Amino acid sequence: MQTIWEGFVEALRLLFGGDGAIYEIAARSLAVSGLALAIALVLGVPLGGLLAMARFRGRRTMVAGVNTGMAAPPVVVGLLVSLFLTRNGPFGDLRLLYTTWAMVIAQVVIALPIVIGLSLAALQQLDVGLRQQIAALGAGRLQAFVLQLREIRVALLATVMAAFGAIISEVGAVMMVGGNIRGQTQVLTGAIVQETRIGRFSVAIALAIILMALAFSANFVLTVVQQRGRRQA
Amino acid sequence: MGIAHQDGTRAGSTTARTILRAAALITALLAAAPFVAACGSDDEAQVQRDQLIVATTTSLNDSGLLEDVVLPAYAAVEPDVTVKVIAAGSGEAIAMGAKGEADVLLVHSPADEEQFMTDGHGTLRLPFAYNYFAIVGPADDPAGVAESATAAEAFSAIAEKQAAFVSRGDESGTNKKELKIWEAAGVEPQGDWYLSTGQGMGESLRVASEKQAYTLTDLGTFLSQAASLDLKALFTKSDDLKNVYDVILVNQNEFATVNAAAAERLAQLLVSAEGQESIGAYGVDEYGEPLFKPYAGSLGAY
Numbered sequence: 001m002q003t004i005w006e007g008f009v010e011a012l013r014l015l016f017g018g019d020g021a022i023y024e025i026a027a028r029s030l031a032v033s034g035l036a037l038a039i040a041l042v043l044g045v046p047l048g049g050l051l052a053m054a055r056f057r058g059r060r061t062m063v064a065g066v067n068t069g070m071a072a073p074p075v076v077v078g079l080l081v082s083l084f085l086t087r088n089g090p091f092g093d094l095r096l097l098y099t100t101w102a103m104v105i106a107q108v109v110i111a112l113p114i115v116i117g118l119s120l121a122a123l124q125q126l127d128v129g130l131r132q133q134i135a136a137l138g139a140g141r142l143q144a145f146v147l148q149l150r151e152i153r154v155a156l157l158a159t160v161m162a163a164f165g166a167i168i169s170e171v172g173a174v175m176m177v178g179g180n181i182r183g184q185t186q187v188l189t190g191a192i193v194q195e196t197r198i199g200r201f202s203v204a205i206a207l208a209i210i211l212m213a214l215a216f217s218a219n220f221v222l223t224v225v226q227q228r229g230r231r232q233a
Numbered sequence: 234m235g236i237a238h239q240d241g242t243r244a245g246s247t248t249a250r251t252i253l254r255a256a257a258l259i260t261a262l263l264a265a266a267p268f269v270a271a272c273g274s275d276d277e278a279q280v281q282r283d284q285l286i287v288a289t290t291t292s293l294n295d296s297g298l299l300e301d302v303v304l305p306a307y308a309a310v311e312p313d314v315t316v317k318v319i320a321a322g323s324g325e326a327i328a329m330g331a332k333g334e335a336d337v338l339l340v341h342s343p344a345d346e347e348q349f350m351t352d353g354h355g356t357l358r359l360p361f362a363y364n365y366f367a368i369v370g371p372a373d374d375p376a377g378v379a380e381s382a383t384a385a386e387a388f389s390a391i392a393e394k395q396a397a398f399v400s401r402g403d404e405s406g407t408n409k410k411e412l413k414i415w416e417a418a419g420v421e422p423q424g425d426w427y428l429s430t431g432q433g434m435g436e437s438l439r440v441a442s443e444k445q446a447y448t449l450t451d452l453g454t455f456l457s458q459a460a461s462l463d464l465k466a467l468f469t470k471s472d473d474l475k476n477v478y479d480v481i482l483v484n485q486n487e488f489a490t491v492n493a494a495a496a497e498r499l500a501q502l503l504v505s506a507e508g509q510e511s512i513g514a515y516g517v518d519e520y521g522e523p524l525f526k527p528y529a530g531s532l533g534a535y
Binding site for chain 1: 321322324325328402403404425428429430431432436439440442443444463
């Protein structure tokens with residue numbers, strides 16, 4: 001019990017004593033996951049829209065694929081990305097394995113099905129009448145899509161947070177494709193694993209507090225916006 | 234990944250478990266921090282006689298020696314004991330022993346081991362195998378490591394060239410050895426060329442292969458993975474690269490839960506004539522040379 005208490009106190013000292021290394025790791029976590037999230041959104045929301053609105057052969061299979069992807073274990077993603085990026089793999093010439101880019105790629109692969117799946121679900125729950133109304137008013141396809149996105153903005157925000165939560169807290173894939181290299185590819189989750197293993201619990205606790213704070217802030221923003229949306233409705 | 238339980242649940246789920254534990258720890262902390270001081274201690278100290286917890290350096294586990302040789306032989310003499318292998322760096326294995334969380338240690342970190350014995354955490358420390366660390370790196374050897382006379386000289390050459398070097402950075406026996414060699418070379422390794430992974434030997438070798446970097450590895454792990462690596466053993470078998478593995482019995486007088494009888498049987502097995510013979514034979518068929526050499530009876534000969 002004493003270890004826990006001392007670790008906690010020491011963690012607070014590290015946090016407020018401005019230990020540069022700890023904040024550097026946190027900043028890298030945010031940068032990698034932030035970029036991955038942005039890419040997943042740019043690709044995923046239109047794809048979700050396409051799957052929601054278009055009618056074509058194989059659509060149902062694709063939706064099933066997306067739903068499966070939403071539950072893809074990150075270590076499997078890590079394995080696949082490793083296989084593609086390794087020196088002797090198909091994209092080996094890019095020399096991307098064990099760089100932050102490889103981590104971004106893995107996190108995009110993890111986040112993308114979540115973004116597609118949740119935005120698809122939200123769009124499909126929209127009233128059919130609304131869609132017909134928008135069409136009747138003469139909106140083009142793109143315009144109609146943008147109008148629908150406005151309608152599901154709260155659900156979209158939930159999508160953003162769900163995807164962010166999944167990748168910022170993920171450890172298997174980032175360690176596999178990033179290599180957990182200190183000062184280069186180490187992020188919060190990998191650092192917590194390592195510090196815990198070595199028995200430097202105070203550092204691990206300090207890092208965990210930052211990670212929890214990030215996850216909490218994301219959910220806090222989401223909750224606030226959702227509640228506001230509710231009052232307006 | 235450093236920690237891997239022998240029962241098949243390796244890297245992924247164990248890492249997840251580590252995170253879960255960390256999460257549980259933090260949650261418990263946030264909820265219970267004010268009451269922590271008031272908590273009592275557990276008094277359910279009891280030996281679980283049907284279970285042996287072995288904390289081992291990753292190299293003995295990753296090379297397959299434990300799984301293929303030691304555990305089957307142990308199961309033959311102690312069929313009723315379930316062996317739980319916790320494969321971690323030597324530093325972590327020794328830390329587990331110091332907390333009484335393991336019954337027996339298989340480690341290779343001489344300075345830490347001496348400290349462990351001095352502190353009274355262990356009752357017996359016996360060498361049972363040795364091999365050599367190797368400096369491995371890209372086949373074209375840009376720093377000319379292969380021409381060095383000592384490991385320290387090789388490290389100096391790497392630092393001078395600022396050639397990429399992968400460090401375990403996990404306070405394992407190999408990591409400690411590496412830091413000792415840097416010290417002997419009079420180099421403080423830092424900079425973009427010095428890559429610290431904080432992970433096990435297997436992962437660190439992968440990183441070295443991808444980055445075409447040098448690294449220090451135990452020969453066993455390297456040989457068992459060499460086929461999938463773009464790395465060559467460039468420098469080995471110098472006196473400053475000798476790597477001795479010890480078995481240490483955790484003190485049952487200090488920790489009542491230690492299964493001393495089962496631990497002792499494992500130590501006996503390792504240093505017995507048959508045990509030594511099978512250790513010396515392991516890997517010959519596959520790699521043309523043994524991964525570990527027998528070393529029993531050479532107590533104190535480091």
